[in-house]
Amino acid sequence: MARVLDLPRNEGGIATAIEVLRQRLGPRVETGQAFRAQHAHTTTWLRNQPPDAVICPTSTSEVQDIVRVCAEYRVPVIPFGTGSSLEGHVNAPAGGICLDFQDMNAILAVHAEDMDAVIQPGVTRKALNAHLRDTGLFFPVDPGADASLGGMAATSASGTNAVRYGTMKDNVLALKAVLPSGEVVKSAARARKTSAGYDLTRLIVGSEGTLGIITELTLRLQGIPEAISAATCSFPSVEAACDTVIQTIQYGLPVARIELLDALQVKAVNAYSRLGLPETPLLLLEFHGTEGAVTEQADVFGGIAREMGGTGFTFTTREEDRTRLWQARHDAYWAALQLRPGAKGISTDVCVPVSRLADCVTAAQARLAADGFIAPIVGHVGDGNFHSLLLVDMDNPAEVEKAEAYVGWLNELAISMDGTCTGEHGIGQGKATYLDRELGPGAMAMMRAIKRGVDPLNIFNPGKMGLD
Known part of the structure; x- marks a missing residue:
């Protein structure tokens, strides 16, 4: 690495x-x-x-x-x-x-009738949703952290809702960005679709600050569902849980969120968030729709889960219960750190086609066990994305070296399964080695040509994405 x-x-x-x-x-x-x-x-x-x-x-x-x-x-x-x-x-x-x-944190306009909002980049996702609450609308991309929306666009963030609502690439309609020359570019209009020219919006979203500095975003909004239910179901193995996810997606069930916590992560959240979940692999789900629709979706999922060996399936529409479950999921990182006090948490993510999810997760678990790591796994598994959090003693060079080897191995494994070295963390510095292997020299040459054309002096966020 x-x-x-x-x-x-x-x-x-x-x-x-x-x-x-x-x-x-x-x-x-x-x-x-x-x-x-x-x-x-x-x-x-x-x-x-x-x-x-x-x-x-x-x-x-x-x-x-x-x-x-x-x-x-x-x-x-x-x-x-x-x-x-x-x-x-x-x-x-x-x-x-x-x-x-x-300080650039203003919500400039909300067009409720068009279901979009225009904001400055310093607005955080929680601040935007608090502002939108009385409109009946919300912004769905939820990476867990209360990140700024400009940063989320720059890294093409996603998160727990991506399986239904997509990532930042799907939810940024237009943007303004300052180029390395100091000029301002407007990438698109507010219209929901366009066939006019290059897709500059999606070029800049995910470019990690290497092409332009975002100073304004136009975001797609969604209607707050009439009803929301959260569900949990335990499984005898991670493989059984992943197979349930595959069956659920193939069935076409419109789940809003479907998250995997392995047994170690469930143990951690039980202790940290004072829950009483069975300490076996767990799927945590959310369904959006009408009262009847969310009940029907939950019932269909329950049937699929039972066929795969799932037990203890429960669902609730009570807001306080849902909030407690999802807060525990968002606190998974802090909960995991308590499994080995004093250790550094090293988080890495990969994403594979959903059909390869069970193979990739079970292989990751086997390697972690063989290497002797305390390392829970969580994932936004509805789209094949999962995270390993290795708890490492950074004062132990041999352990750090072994952790580096695991991260490299996992990235290579995902790429070999026609997946990606990152589903949502982005490339930055940490994953730059693997982008070339994933995309190949032709794609990298094209990216470098775009970078040189837009930023010939290489002053915008140099040293990122392997472009230098």
Whole structure:
């Protein structure tokens, strides 16, 4: 597995750009060491590589001004949302200026009749949904963390609702972005579909800040369902649970969420969230629709699960019960850390075709057991995506090396199954080694050509996605 690399620094250009920006923005150009470190990678195991300065812009025009200064002096620019990404996306391996979008957090318009909203990138998903509550609408993409929507777009985030509502690529209708030249590009209109030109929206969504800095998003909204039910079902093995998922998807049941927790993860959430779930592999589901529809969906799933050996199937429409279950799922990372106090949690994800899900998960479990890791598995298994969380003593070089070998092996396994090395974490620095193997030299050459054409000075988030 590739370690983060230090890229050559333009020391003179960085110093000059910071001085020019200080003259324009005064103390808003933050250079304190602790503050800078908070704006580099702080999750999982990649080394923290802080920027040389942090600025919180307040408008698109201010972003343009900052980018033009950085372009003039060839200084890297790294966009920052809430810092919840897991693969080193916000590290500054060549130094530079970090743009923190916390102050660009306005909801600019809600078009309830068109079911869309226009927002600035610093708005978080929870803040947007709180604002939308009285409209009967909601934004469905839920990665767990209360991430900024600009960051979610940049990394093409997904999460628990993706099996029904899709990822950020499916839910961003249009955007505005500042290019490395300082120009602003509008990727599309608010219309629900278009055949006009290249799909610039989807080009920028998922580009991890390497092509443009998003300053405005138009998001697709959904109606809040009349009824929502949550269900749980236990299984004798992960394989049986995965086979149930495959049957459910093939049946065409419109589940909104279907999550896998292996036995170790169930044990962790029981202790952390004070639940009393059977400590065997578990599927946690949610159904959306009318009162009759959610009951029917739950009954159909219950029948499929029983045929696969599922037991203890229960479902509830009580909001407090649903909230408690899903909060426990979202707290799975913190719960897992309690299984080995003092260890670092190393999270990695892969995604495979649903038909290969059982094979991939059971192979992952077998390798973890053989390597002696405490490492629960959870997954958004309705679309074939799952996560391993290895609990590692970072002061033990042999253990770290073994963890690196496992992550590399799992990425290669998913690719060999016609899957991907990441379903939602993104590439960043941590998975850059595997993108070439997954896509091949032709696709990588095309990506590099696009990067060079848009960003010839390579100032936008350099060192990410294996493009350097």
